[in-house]
Amino acid sequence: MKKLSVLLVIVMLATALAACGSKVPEACESDPLGCAVIEKGETVKIGMAGPMLGDYAMFGKDISQGAMVAIDEVNAAGGLEGFNFELIAEDTGGSPEQGAAVASKFVTDETMVAIAGHIFSGESEAAMPIYEDAGFPMMSPSATNPPLTQMGSTVFNRLAFTDAVQAKFAAEMLKNDLGVSKLALVHDGSAYGQGLADEVQANFESMGGEVVAYEAVTPGEADYSATLAAIAAAGPEAVYYGGYAAEAIVMANQWAQAGLTGVTLFGCDGTFGVEFTQKTGANGIGSIAASLVPPDSDEKTAFDTAYQTKFGLAAGELSAFTWSAYDTAYTLMNAAMSVAFVDGDTLYIPRSAMVAAVRGTNYNGLTGAVVCDATGECNASGPSFYEVVSDGAGGSTWIPFTK
Amino acid sequence: METLKKLVPSDLNASKWVRMILGILVLALLVWRLVDVILIQRLYGPDTWARFAITGLIIGGMYALIAIGYTLVYGILLMINFAHGEVMMLGSFAGYFVFELLAFIPSPGPENPEQVLLNAFPVLSILVAFLVGMLVSALAGYFLEKIAYRPLRKAPRLVPLISAIGASIFLQNAAMLLFGPQRRTYLNPTLLDRGLGLEIPIAGNNVLVPYTGIFSFVLSILLMLGLYLLVQKTKLGRSMRAVAEDKGAAALMGINVDAVISRTFIISGILAGAAGVMWGVHNGLLNHYVGYIPGMKAFTAAVMGGIGNIPGAMLGGMTLGILESLGPAMLGIDFQLKDVIAFTILILVLIFRPSGLLGERLSEEKV
Amino acid sequence: MKKNVTALQKGLNTGITLGVVMVFLSLTAFTVVLANIIGDSYRPTPVTYGFVIALFGFFGGLMASSKRGLPNDDWKNVLTSSAAAGLIGGVILAVPLAVLGSIHLNGTDLRNYLVMVSPDVMETYLFGIGLLPAILITVIIFAAGAILGGAFNKGAARAEWRARWMANSQEKIRSAWQAPRVQQVVAGRYSKLFFMVGALLLLFLMPFVWGSYWNYVMGTVGLYILLGLGMNIIVGLSGQLVLGYVAFFAIGAYAMGLLSSPEPLGIQLGFWPALLASILVAALTGILLGLPILNLRGDYLAIVTLGFGEIIRILIKSDSLTWFTGGPKGLRAIAQPAIFGLKFNSDVNFMHLILVGVLVGVFIAYRLQYSRTGRAWLSVQGDQTVSRATGVNTYQYKILALALGAAFAGIGGAIFASRNQFTGPEDHVLMVSINVLCLVIVGGMGSLPGVILGSFVLKGIPELLRDLTDYRLLVFGVLLVVMMIVRPEGLWPTRRPKLEKQHLSKYDPDNDEASSEEVSA
Known part of the structure; x- marks a missing residue:
């Protein structure tokens, strides 16, 4: 027992001495949060935390894969002063509890410089204070809950547009472009879906529209026709859905059974993606969704090809966030490159400067301009809208919406 | 402790007044809501009510099939087979792969050279998919029992439950690692396209009854009938009932208890496999997590009907399906709360009938 | 293994499995991940992958040549059994290799259906050479590993010198423990006190040393110990199977949140009054829930409480x-x-x-x-x-x-919410109840040390397994099954039921089964 305590004290003293003894560059001493220190042979790590296992695994997988494409590109081009980047993706199951656990683990890693995540809003919120203390800048491609950027955090940024922005565009489009006067709202019971539905309702009603039904469905169940039949009975002209693709697909397939034929299904950025058209076929024709992804560009095509060869499936098949994940990784790597310096064989990245660099980013990516405002909202361009039309072979496909 | 003694009725029978008050309150609420929704507010027309009922019957049939699996195993081993939903998931995947394979093989006919086997022989394809799905689930059930439960036959009763939870976690993650986290979509033969169905005019509106739904419902009724005959009329059924009644006595009468238990798991696997393929055909989406919610619901249904009782499981499944789709509408509340209604009814049923709707066969000591 | 099987049969059985x-x-x-771990690289080489195959073969040889089920363990039997296991195992492994290999060589990407089998992985399985040589090599390596395993088992593991060495070292440890000076210290007057103070000091110091991540993980383990203590009272002591334990946890967390967070109610009591309220509200819910339903027994009670959760x-x-x-957004700034x-x-x-x-x-407790x-x-x-x-x-x-069990859950929930400064519906899913039930049973029903051990197993092991990334929960599920099969009475069972059992079985040989059925009802 005694020996053990003595040992402990010795270990503690030794660590303290080691910290004093080693030579620290000036820029790191002046930085209140210190530096990320990457020795020769190590990699510069970017953390990502989200559901990698369990029911929502496809989001975690997809977002990490999108980021990996970016990291491979940068590494192939020489990395950061000869140091390679590496993505460390940890599973949280999407829960706030494990989100905080993973964050506590990440901040003990000296070679980690930034976090591409977290994926869900709840876990991001639980992790924010931990990263704030350690000076790890975050950039989430998918956490949309509006208050996240209103809590005075210096480290949190996001590429996803907030529910408020997206909902405003969606409500305007419903009311003005589609001429809908009676709207029904459905969400998936998540913070994301409910946030969107509430915002759309507020905007739509303030424009003089009428909301005739408001329901929620439970993700994972595969039959929503009863809920939809109740909505149909209220006689809406369009149904706005806040939530992810899986439930939207089931709904589109049950549209006729519920008596909603001729009513437009209007989805959000979580709904958009090839998955929806692949799995609804002709049943999805006429649906509309918002998306971060601008219409095709050469860079987007290049990314899609790279993704397909690397992972064996089409970009967007797992989730709608893969392009944002790519931009997120690029933004974080650019920020690291702008503040890193080499001293001897070691790479140093001052943490406060890194946090500031992410907030001050100015980058043109797949999803448009990435420019963060003072609160950490980095999506400077608004959403684009897409609609589903027949592909002429029994299936359907997304095309940019035209009035 | 002393204050608690004063607060709490001292005898078991005295808790009756708690139940009485509860019962009257619930009944009053129910009547008031029903009258309000159906007679005063008139929220829904008859066509909508018909849609609710159709949805409930289709989903109820699937719940019933899965619930029978729980009840069979429970009747014999007195254990909750927590991994039963995952057995269903494996069957669902098997059916998916059969359809994919058949859609891959071309079947050049004289008039349509681009046709694939799946659409050239739709009935046969569906049959093969169901047979393979049932086979895979039956094997899964068999090995599940052999590996995870048989070594625990003599252990305290909650121990196999934990083993079942472990098996369930394993199977879910195994399926995710094998087939990936993405959702897959069932490729039905054109005969059973989702979104098509019979149109029945009710109150001036056409109510669509999907073909997949009719097919699932009829098939689940047929399977249930088959099972009932098996349990009541065959030798295997008799030995299953004997083992459920008393393992020791059954063994003395020359019944191979282990073999009967294995076969029970195979039968419950077959039903789960059929439900799994049905789930895929009707609802379309499929991933490693697909068994969780139906498993949960079916377990609830089995208990509601009286666990260990086969007609009880059928009744429970149907009741649950209908409650889920009609309940919120009848009470005029959000559909998000449909599970709250289902569970509340379950609790009420058990408070007033402590061994489920039909569950008298099981003596109290046994539970 | 009741039946007598020949060495060949046993080998075949092992090989098939x-x-x-x-x-x-x-x-x-x-297998590729294992090869990477062994080779400490991101890419498997034919050597490391071959080593993994051989390793599994070796393991198979060990199993096939174990004494159990073999008619006798002379060299002939051992080698027959392990060779049979190696060959049949290798052939079974070769069948999908042949099918998938030929599809792969056709240029088809297998990941459409089997996501993990990327072209790179396939190349590893094929050793970078043609299909037929790869199949041959796989079978040969596997069988060779198995034969080696059998030979090792017979030659080294069962050798006499090893047994003698084992017995010797055990004897040495025992005599050292029983030495008078050691016994004096152990049984001494102050040594127990000294030990306890030391343990407390260690517990107090550890959080400073092991860093925020382990503080977080161990904090979660600690919270689950609290939950487990409550569940142990309900399931382990009074024998009521409750699957909706998370309801009390949620009520504790939400009472803490609602009473101390600025939104949505804005009451903002401090932590301590809110903690007290959480405990009271949770316990009260326990009583109110218990009044109508506690006359239900066994699994009916389980499902009713599950429904309540x-x-x-x-x-x-x-x-x-x-x-x-606060709906799905949950409560913040608790x-x-x-x-x-x-x-603090x-x-x-x-x-x-x-x-x-x-x-x-x-x-x-x-x-x-x-x-x-x-x-x-x-x-x-x-x-x-x-x-x-x-x-x-x-x-x-x-x-x-x-009520007492619920009160424990209330404390756990309240501290949980306060520690995260956030709680939402996703924190209170059914898995929490199941985890707590598992930890009580894995630890040993009714045993307090068992609860502590069970919490480490249920909440600690998944964190320790993080290095296995995607395979983490897969391995965890297997561990749970294996743990139950190896130690059905729990890792640290109470002594009392055992004594009772022995006592009863003296009079009634049939009672063993009956009592085990009732204990868990």
Whole structure:
């Protein structure tokens, strides 16, 4: 027992001495949060935390894969002063509890410089204070809950547009472009879906529209026709859905059974993606969704090809966030490159400067301009809208919406 | 402790007044809501009510099939087979792969050279998919029992439950690692396209009854009938009932208890496999997590009907399906709360009938 | 293994089992991950992959040549059995290799259906050479590994010198332990006290040393110990199977949140009054829930409480109660504890708070368990009719157990919410109840050390397994099954039921089975 305590004290003293003894560059001493220190042979790590296992695994997988494409590109081009980047993706199951656990683990890693995540809003919120203390800048491609950027955090940024922005565009489009006067709202019971539905309702009603039904469905169940039949009975002209693709697909397939034929299904950025058209076929024709992804560009095509060869499936098949994940990784790597310096064989990245660099980013990516405002909202361009039309072979496909 | 003694009725029978008050309150609420929704507010027309009922019957049939699996195993081993939903998931995947394979093989006919086997022989394809799905689930059930439960036959009763939870976690993650986290979509033969169905005019509106739904419902009724005959009329059924009644006595009468238990798991696997393929055909989406919610619901249904009782499981499944789709509408509340209604009814049923709707066969000591 | 089988049969059986396992591991690319771990690189080489195959073969050889089930373990039998295992296992592994290999060589990407089998992985399986040589090499390496395993088992593991060495070292340890000076220290007057103070000091110091991540993980383990203590009272002592334990946890967390967070109610009591309220509200819910349902038995009670847990969770996240509970967005900015105006909110402080909570909880649970109340609970668990006949008011004791268990969950939930400064519906899913039930049973029903050990297993092991990335939960599931099969009575079972069993079985040989059935009802 005694020996053990003595040992402990010795270990503690030794660590303290080691910290004093080693030579620290000036820029790191002046930085209140210190530096990320990457020795020769190590990699510069970017953390990502989200559901990698369990029911929502496809989001975690997809977002990490999108980021990996970016990291491979940068590494192939020489990395950061000869140091390679590496993505460390940890599973949280999407829960706030494990989100905080993973964050506590990440901040003990000296070679980690930034976090591409977290994926869900709840876990991001639980992790924010931990990263704030350690000076790890975050950039989430998918956490949309509006208050996240209103809590005075210096480290949190996001590429996803907030529910408020997206909902405003969606409500305007419903009311003005589609001429809908009676709207029904459905969400998936998540913070994301409910946030969107509430915002759309507020905007739509303030424009003089009428909301005739408001329901929620439970993700994972595969039959929503009863809920939809109740909505149909209220006689809406369009149904706005806040939530992810899986439930939207089931709904589109049950549209006729519920008596909603001729009513437009209007989805959000979580709904958009090839998955929806692949799995609804002709049943999805006429649906509309918002998306971060601008219409095709050469860079987007290049990314899609790279993704397909690397992972064996089409970009967007797992989730709608893969392009944002790519931009997120690029933004974080650019920020690291702008503040890193080499001293001897070691790479140093001052943490406060890194946090500031992410907030001050100015980058043109797949999803448009990435420019963060003072609160950490980095999506400077608004959403684009897409609609589903027949592909002429029994299936359907997304095309940019035209009035 | 002393204050608690004063607060709490001292005898078991005295808790009756708690139940009485509860019962009257619930009944009053129910009547008031029903009258309000159906007679005063008139929220829904008859066509909508018909849609609710159709949805409930289709989903109820699937719940019933899965619930029978729980009840069979429970009747014999007195254990909750927590991994039963995952057995269903494996069957669902098997059916998916059969359809994919058949859609891959071309079947050049004289008039349509681009046709694939799946659409050239739709009935046969569906049959093969169901047979393979049932086979895979039956094997899964068999090995599940052999590996995870048989070594625990003599252990305290909650121990196999934990083993079942472990098996369930394993199977879910195994399926995710094998087939990936993405959702897959069932490729039905054109005969059973989702979104098509019979149109029945009710109150001036056409109510669509999907073909997949009719097919699932009829098939689940047929399977249930088959099972009932098996349990009541065959030798295997008799030995299953004997083992459920008393393992020791059954063994003395020359019944191979282990073999009967294995076969029970195979039968419950077959039903789960059929439900799994049905789930895929009707609802379309499929991933490693697909068994969780139906498993949960079916377990609830089995208990509601009286666990260990086969007609009880059928009744429970149907009741649950209908409650889920009609309940919120009848009470005029959000559909998000449909599970709250289902569970509340379950609790009420058990408070007033402590061994489920039909569950008298099981003596109290046994539970 | 009741039946007598020949060495060949045993070898075939082992080989088939192992072959199927190998096929599964190959399809999920686990073999490649192992090769990477062994080679300490990101890419497997033919050498490391071949080594993994040989390793599994070796393991198969060990299993096939074990004494159990072999008619006798002379060299001939051992080698026959292990060679058969190796060959059949290799052939089984070769079948999918042949099928998938030819599809792969056709240029088709297998990941459409089998996501882990990327072209790179396939190349590894094919050793970078043609299909036929790769199949041959796989079978040969596997069989060679198996034969080697059998030979090792016979030659080294069962050798006499090894047995002698084992016995010798055991004897040495025992004699060292029994030496008078050691015994003097162990049995000494102050040594127990000294040991306890030392342990406490260590517990106090550890949070400073092991960093925020382990503080977080150990904090979660500590919270689960608190939950487990409560669940142990309900399931382990009074014998009521409750699957909706998370409801009380949620009520504790939400009472803390609603009373101390600025939104949505804005009451903002401090941490301590809110903690007290959480405990009271949770216990009260326990009593109110218990009143109508505690006459249900066994699995009916389980499903009713499960339903109650789900009802609470759905209500928390429902639209109609969002004004009250915050809906799916949850509650944020929940108060953190302060003593005399001194805020303590770092990970170390919370670790200490949880430690204090666990120590107090263990103390209370210990006193309860060995009091009159505890014995009454055990009698209710044993046989309700008999205990009622001997004057135990079973109904009251069951409600008391539920209320106390709920109170523990309330504390756990309140500290949980305060530590995260956030709680939402996703924190209160059914898995929490199941985890707590698992930890009680894995640890050993009714055993306090078992609860502590079980919490480490259930919440610690998944964190330790993080290096396995995607395979983490897969391995965890297998561990859970294996743990139950190897130690069905739990990792640290109580001594009492065992004594009773022995005592009873003296008079009635049939009682063994009957009592084990009732204990768990």
